[in-house]
Amino acid sequence: MDQELHVFVTVVEKANFSHAAEVLHITQPAVSRYIKNLESKMNAKLLERNNKMVQMTKAGEIVYHHAKEILSLYEKMNVLVADLMSQPSGKLSIGASYTFGEYILPHIIATIRAEFPQINPSIMIGNTREIVHQVASRHIDVGIIEGKMTDEHVAMERFSVDSLVVVVSAGHPLAQKEVVSFSDLEDETWIVREQGSGTREATEQMFADHRFTPGSVMEFGSTQIIKESVEAGLGVSFLSTWTIRKELALGTLKVLDLPGFPVQRQFTLVTQDTEFQTKAMEVFLRVLKQG
Structure with missing residues (x-):
């Protein structure tokens, strides 16, 4: 079903079957078949089509929200398995609130890149609420916040004083x-x-x-x-x-x-609630806590 979900998400984000077909390098009829199969399995109509646009139904909105998370987990599973036999490398998405992100994080990234140049970090700066939400929704791998906040969908750990x-x-x-x-x-x-x-x-x-x-x-x-x-x-x-x-x-x-x-005040580490971590994440956490 992962291919059907991938096609569905692409159609939604491109808002057009033919544009999705171009991105996926398949034919438009093949895109239609994937969507039809998914709707059959869900027993619900997921998309409404007119001459130019594609829009989600209410059921489609539910499937899209969860499909994004499922595909993200699937990709992370593949990365973790491949990561077992390799040196720390690959993408690492980090979110940080302004003080830490703009004034401390660049020095941590420089330390990591000096030793592990194959780790490719990306940084998102936002306020405390935004960072927690992004980690909880699995749009970023890890966050550092300054404020006090709780969320049952993430793990939090105080690690430094400001x-x-x-x-x-x-x-x-x-x-x-x-x-x-x-x-x-x-x-x-x-x-x-x-x-x-x-x-x-x-x-x-x-x-x-x-x-x-x-x-x-x-x-x-x-x-x-x-x-x-x-x-x-x-x-x-x-x-x-x-x-x-x-x-x-x-x-x-x-x-x-x-x-x-x-x-x-305390700086707090925010991570996804999982026991598995990539080697890139392990490196980041080690350097972060060494301070």
């Missing part, structure tokens, strides 16, 4: 103050990440822990934009020390000395 601090521009009046209190920050504009971000979650938790309500908030979807905005004097922010190393070295940002800071 530190977060309050930062201002080097020219900000508070940058010259030896010790700062939250009362000094009441009139400041806080520049924060978007909802769903691990850093946003940590920021809101920090506000709650200190019973602090910012008077003004600006929300941006990128840590880089936040850093640029703070440097420009638009406000203050709460960021990971990993993200501001260059700015601190250049002297463009200043960490405020607040009681109880820096704040610690």
Whole structure:
């Protein structure tokens, strides 16, 4: 049935029988036969056709969703079996939330590639919710997140600690103050990440822990934009020390000395709930945990 599912998925994604036939290198009548056989086995009509387009029925949507997962598992099974007799190699899809993905992961990938050049990693950057969803739906192999989240369809493991601090521009009046209190920050504009971000979650938790309500908030979807905005004097922010190393070295940002800071949080590893791993994945996990 795997060939029938493959043909069905291709027809759905190309939205056209003839285009699917071209991609699959088979005839259009052969495509029609595969679809007819699958519909017979499912005892349901899966596709509606008109002169130009193909659309899924409700049953077709269910089959498409599960067919993608089945084909992904089938491909992974073949990879795992072939992987037993080979050196670590092949594709490895990694998802990471912004702090880890943009500031730490590139160094890990460089270490892996130096020793195992046949491993071919691809990286997806997204917020915590997106990464967990992508691992759970088997669109990526592994994820690293900053926020707290649970999902019964994935395995999670804390593996490293991150530190977060309050930062201002080097020219900000508070940058010259030896010790700062939250009362000094009441009139400041806080520049924060978007909802769903691990850093946003940590920021809101920090506000709650200190019973602090910012008077003004600006929300941006990128840590880089936040850093640029703070440097420009638009406000203050709460960021990971990993993200501001260059700015601190250049002297463009200043960490405020607040009681109880820096704040610690955990980086969490997210993997598919399976006991089998490729050698490429084993290498990645080893280097990741060695830190």
